[in-house]
Amino acid sequence: MTTVGTVRRRLFGIPSAKAVFSRPGFAPEAWERFAPVACSLMEGYHAALEDPRLGVLAARLEAVEPELKGFAYEGAGMGLAALDAVTPYKRRLEAFVAGPGAAHIYPVYVGVGLAYARLRRTPESRLAGLDPLLGWVTADGYGFHEAFFKRRRYVEQHAVPTRLSDYGRRFFDQGVGRALWFSGGAVVDRVARLITGFQPERHADLWSGVGLASAYGGGADEAALRSVLAYASAYRPQLARGAATAAWGRRTAGNEAAHTDLACRVFCGRGSEDAAAVVEEAARGLPVISVEPGYEIWRRRTEEGLAA
Known part of the structure; x- marks a missing residue:
């Protein structure tokens, strides 16, 4: 030093x-x-x-x-x-x-x-x-x-x-x-209770953060992840996008992890490799000039691709 x-x-x-x-x-x-x-x-x-x-x-x-x-x-x-x-x-x-x-x-x-x-x-x-x-x-x-x-x-x-x-x-x-x-x-009941206290219009983005964090950082087994999905069933597209984004980030960097694959299987219904591919495909051909932010188009395409 x-x-x-x-x-x-x-x-x-x-x-x-x-x-x-x-x-x-x-x-x-x-x-x-x-x-x-x-x-x-x-x-x-x-x-x-x-x-x-x-x-x-x-x-x-x-x-x-x-x-x-x-x-x-x-x-x-x-x-x-x-x-x-x-x-x-x-x-x-x-x-x-x-x-x-x-x-x-x-x-x-x-x-x-x-x-x-x-x-x-x-x-x-x-x-x-x-x-x-x-x-x-x-x-x-x-x-x-x-x-x-x-x-x-x-x-x-x-x-x-x-x-x-x-x-x-x-x-x-x-x-x-x-x-x-x-x-x-990563205590699911605790996290869910905290999110419930926020204004309803903020819940989708809060749960997308949970999907991203649980997939990238781990901390939960399959039972706990399925509990997350039960609490946030109305926000599964956002959970899935968060997990898929984590998978894409790890694949891009070449540091894949088993807990990321598990989260993708629970939230996205597919493994991390397939989930990451959806994110990557959704980024193709994004408009250079757009009234709507390009990142938002990317997020929406990713959710649609995961739901397909």
């Missing part, structure tokens, strides 16, 4: 992943089930702070266990976005996404959203500098952060972010749904 990296780690580092999971409102099962996820994300974040040179950073990330590698890349995205905010002329994030982070762009952008929340920057104000299709994913990371670290306001009081557009709030809610899955320790 360089001297500058040591200073950055001291200034911006997070002392303890376990302490984060010990905050009020978190289920005891959260740390028990997701400690490896949290530690991998922290490893990626601190790696970026300590030495953001692409070759050095990529080597550290690639050393992470394959199933957890996406979380390490998410942490790296968070760290690089934070560094770019301090020294924007470096453009580290852009170089990372164009290089070693290309196959992990989805979790990297989730991490960027985490950084924006910590820096109190609005994701939509930064879309111009990101991938035109996947840039919206930063609002998901933003929502995850707010629900995870400002639980009272965004989970207990169900606050709606005022600095996002209506469409941005949908991704925010997807991030909130993911946060509920991880902070709730």
